[in-house]
Amino acid sequence: MKKIFSFFSQHSSSTLVLAVIWTILIYIGCTLPGKSLPSVNVFNHFDKVVHITFFYIFFILWNLPFASSTKKTFILMGVSVTYGFGIEFYQLFFVEGRSFDVWDGLADSTGAALGWLSVKLYR
Numbered sequence: 001m002k003k004i005f006s007f008f009s010q011h012s013s014s015t016l017v018l019a020v021i022w023t024i025l026i027y028i029g030c031t032l033p034g035k036s037l038p039s040v041n042v043f044n045h046f047d048k049v050v051h052i053t054f055f056y057i058f059f060i061l062w063n064l065p066f067a068s069s070t071k072k073t074f075i076l077m078g079v080s081v082t083y084g085f086g087i088e089f090y091q092l093f094f095v096e097g098r099s100f101d102v103w104d105g106l107a108d109s110t111g112a113a114l115g116w117l118s119v120k121l122y123r
Contacts, residue, residue: 012064012065013065015061015064015065016065018061019058019061019062019065022057022058022061023058023062023083026054026055026058026083026087027087029054030087030090030091030095030098031090031091031095032095033095033096033097033098045103047104047107048103048104048107049107051084051104051107051108051111052107052108052110052111052114053111054108054111055080055084055107055108055109055110055111055112055115056111056112056114056115056118057111057115058080058083058111058112058115059076059077059080059111059112059114059115059116059119060115060118060119062076062079062080063076063115063116063119064119073116073119076112077112077113077116080108080109080111080112080115081105081108081109081112083108084104084105084107084108084109084112085105085108085109087108088100088101088102088104088105
């Protein structure tokens with residue numbers, strides 16, 4: 001894992017492009033109407049695992065090129081939580097068949113926190 005972080009840290013411009021693409025993919029995925037989404041019932045609340053994974057990757061991709069200090073890491077955590085809950089509000093008002101789910105926002109926040117922990121452990 002340390003080699004992966006090292007690689008992406010050394011190629012910060014490529015990592016930044018991946019971070020932007022990942023952010024857009026999250027937005028697109030959360031903009032799909034509810035009835036367009038496939039039903040995946042591996043286990044109850046599988047969608048929360050998806051949210052955690054999305055924001056785990058989101059945080060890591062944005063952290064590697066930018067967060068060289070504790071202050072920047074806290075700012076990125078705030079951005080991650082805001083983006084996650086912002087998407088929930090967006091779905092409530094603008095996406096057919098989707099609604100605000102506080103648990104999705106908390107799963108997004110958990111994913112970002114786990115991303116922060118991973119970066120802290122492996123950097």
